[in-house]
Amino acid sequence: MSERAISRTVAESQAERSEIVFPNDVNPIGNLFGGRLMQFIDLVGAVASVRHSRAITVTASMDHLDFVAPVKVGELLILKASVNRAFKTSMEVGVKAMVEDVLGTGEMRHVASAYLTYVALDRSGHKIEVPLVVPETEHQKRRYEDAVARREMRSGETLRKKEIRATIGSVWNL
Numbered sequence: 001m002s003e004r005a006i007s008r009t010v011a012e013s014q015a016e017r018s019e020i021v022f023p024n025d026v027n028p029i030g031n032l033f034g035g036r037l038m039q040f041i042d043l044v045g046a047v048a049s050v051r052h053s054r055a056i057t058v059t060a061s062m063d064h065l066d067f068v069a070p071v072k073v074g075e076l077l078i079l080k081a082s083v084n085r086a087f088k089t090s091m092e093v094g095v096k097a098m099v100e101d102v103l104g105t106g107e108m109r110h111v112a113s114a115y116l117t118y119v120a121l122d123r124s125g126h127k128i129e130v131p132l133v134v135p136e137t138e139h140q141k142r143r144y145e146d147a148v149a150r151r152e153m154r155s156g157e158t159l160r161k162k163e164i165r166a167t168i169g170s171v172w173n174l
């Protein structure tokens with residue numbers, strides 16, 4: 001059976017991460033730094049991509065990152081990641097970041113969302129094919145379908161990155 005014949009449900013690779021926001025991660029008015037939030041988003045997204053592909057993955061891109069609301073020092077941040085769709089060697093992962101009002105109502109406040117693309121590699125660093133995604137719920141099916149349009153929008157950026165790499169290669173004689 002080829003690797004490509006394998007498929008996994010979205011639920012099989014979903015990942016969650018909880019973080020308490022400490023004072024060294026905030027600015028002088030007590031708001032979590034955007035870069036630190038991006039790191040948490042990347043880490044939880046990476047876990048979902050590794051679970052789905054059962055391989056080493058690297059972040060190819062992070063796009064459409066919306067900082068919806070600030071996160072304050074002392075708050076409990078919950079990040080949830082799902083693989084929306086797998087293509088050939090890449091996977092689109094959606095991450096949603098929320099703050100849980102853990103000392104009060106228990107309600108979740110949406111603070112940020114992002115789409116990331118991860119590429120699966122073997123131990124020698126070569127790209128490998130990833131299993132297909134099987135969406136089950138209506139929500140998962142919608143994100144699965146929408147991922148194609150987002151990939152189209154990203155393709156210009158992918159091309160631009162290749163051009164940058166070619167330029168860097170010629171400048172540094174790589």
Ligand SMILES: CC(C)(COP(=O)(O)OP(=O)(O)OC[C@H]1O[C@@H](n2cnc3c(N)ncnc32)[C@H](O)[C@@H]1OP(=O)(O)O)[C@@H](O)C(=O)NCCC(=O)NCCS
Pocket residue numbers: 057058059060061086087088089090091117119127154157158161
């Ligand atoms: C990501 C990387 C492996 C892609 O390698 P590449 O030789 O440019 O690969 P290709 O053009 O053949 O593209 C491979 C896949 O990645 C996707 N891809 C490449 N660049 C992308 C980008 N900027 N955004 C989204 N997807 C991208 C392609 O669409 C393709 O998907 P598919 O196989 O599912 O069709 C390479 O650019 C790389 O190693 N980048 C650095 C990654 C890194 O260090 N990340 C941070 C630390 S984890």
